Amino acid sequence: MTVQAHISPARVGSLSLSRGDLGLFLLAGFAVAEQEPLTSSMTLGHVLDALGRQNLFLVFALYVAARRFLSSGKDLGLSRTDWALAAVGTVLFGIVCFTGVYQLAGLVLTLLLIPLRFTGARDKEFNSALLVCGALAINSFWGPLLFQTFTATIIGFDTTLLHWAYALLRPDIQQHGVTFQQANGFGIVVVGACSVFNSASVAFLAATAMTQLLKPGFGRRDIAVLLMVLASMIAINTGRLIVMGWGHEQFAFWHDGTGGLYISFGQTIVIAAVALLGARWAVKDRT
Numbered sequence: 001m002t003v004q005a006h007i008s009p010a011r012v013g014s015l016s017l018s019r020g021d022l023g024l025f026l027l028a029g030f031a032v033a034e035q036e037p038l039t040s041s042m043t044l045g046h047v048l049d050a051l052g053r054q055n056l057f058l059v060f061a062l063y064v065a066a067r068r069f070l071s072s073g074k075d076l077g078l079s080r081t082d083w084a085l086a087a088v089g090t091v092l093f094g095i096v097c098f099t100g101v102y103q104l105a106g107l108v109l110t111l112l113l114i115p116l117r118f119t120g121a122r123d124k125e126f127n128s129a130l131l132v133c134g135a136l137a138i139n140s141f142w143g144p145l146l147f148q149t150f151t152a153t154i155i156g157f158d159t160t161l162l163h164w165a166y167a168l169l170r171p172d173i174q175q176h177g178v179t180f181q182q183a184n185g186f187g188i189v190v191v192g193a194c195s196v197f198n199s200a201s202v203a204f205l206a207a208t209a210m211t212q213l214l215k216p217g218f219g220r221r222d223i224a225v226l227l228m229v230l231a232s233m234i235a236i237n238t239g240r241l242i243v244m245g246w247g248h249e250q251f252a253f254w255h256d257g258t259g260g261l262y263i264s265f266g267q268t269i270v271i272a273a274v275a276l277l278g279a280r281w282a283v284k285d286r287t
Contacts, residue, residue, distance in 0.1 A: 019116075022082050023069035023129055026112055029093035030133075031062055033105035034140060056268060057202055058139065061209040065132040068216060072125030081119055085112055106141025109133060128216030135208035143201025147192070154197045159190050161238050166245070173245060180245050188245040196237035203229040203271060210275040215283045225278035232274045236267050 078086075092108040117130055147154060159178055166173045166180060173180050173187075181187030192198060207229040211222050240263050244251045253259040 017078050018072075019078065019082060019123070019126060020069045020072040020129075022078060022086055023072070023116070023126065023133075024066060025086060026089045026109070026116075027062065027065055027069065027129075027133065029089050030105050030109045030136065030140075033093040033096040033108070034058075034102055036102055055202065057206040057209065057271070058136070061132050061136055061139075061205050064209045064213045065129045065136070068125050068129035068132065068212065072123045072129060079119070081115065085115060088112070103141055103144065106137040106139070109137040110141070113137065124216040128212045131218060132209050132212050135205045139201040139205040143204070147195075147197055147200075151192050151195075154195050155190055155192060157197075158195050158238070158241070161234070162190065162241050162245075165238060165242050169242065170246070182247075186248055186251075188241070188251065190241065194237075194241060196234045199233060199237075200230060203233045206271050206275045207278065210272075210279040211282055214279050219282060221278075221282035221284070225275065225282050228278050229271055229274050232270050233267065236263070236270060 089108070089112050092111070093105065096102060096104050096108060113130055113133055117127070155178060159175065159180075162180060163175050166175070173182055178190045179187050180190070204226060207222075207226045211218070211225060240254060243259075244254045254263065
């Protein structure tokens with residue numbers, strides 16, 4: 001007597017993996033590799049504190065990318081190329097975690113995004129997730145790399161804006177290179193950590209994630225939204241530099257005191273608001 005096994009089509013479908021699942025797997029690998037390495041001296045409290053200090057826009061972008069991956073590629077099985085990418089991603093992200101050079105997670109993600117983008121069928125949800133992943137890679141690796149490469153040029157842009165502002169508001173504050181000094185000897189020095197472009201990739205990440213949350217795709221208005229978010233950050237950062245150079249008390253409050261927390265919180269609210277309003281406006285261009 002012959003016994004034939006029967007597997008229902010629904011059962012087979014439930015066991016299959018899609019390209020969306022592949023994207024989720026690689027996104028999870030990036031999220032793990034992106035974290036600063038743990039040490040034996042770290043306690044659970046240290047780990048929870050580190051997680052709590054994560055950039056809110058980074059967490060938000062991870063959520064948006066995961067959401068788009070979950071909605072994509074349901075009818076697309078994995079090809080041999082996809083399985084190879086999963087294996088390569090596992091090895092490369094594992095190397096990043098082992099070496100502790102977490103900044104390289106963005107480089108690995110970039111290398112994986114290129115074949116993902118140019119292989120397989122066109123899926124709006126999947127490509128939307130890839131856009132957010134690209135912004136994550138820029139925030140993690142390419143943005144900091146460009147900033148370190150062109151630090152002098154970028155600081156020159158910041159000092160030019162500050163020079164114009166002081167010429168209008170405080171002509172008594174004189175510029176000497178990257179130093180802005182008053183007659184009484186007090187002054188501030190603009191360094192890389194003070195530059196708005198130190199956080200420009202965060203603005204790009206926030207705007208991209210917000211637009212892709214509302215509707216997949218990228219239109220002409222999305223570029224305008226990116227510029228609006230960046231302009232908002234430039235305005236806030238220039239304003240912060242202006243008040244810090246106003247006098248000793250202002251510097252102590254806005255740089256070393258609680259004013260720094262106010263700036264950080266306010267910047268987060270402004271970026272989120274501009275990105276949301278801009279994204280709603282940009283969606284109309286894609287409807």
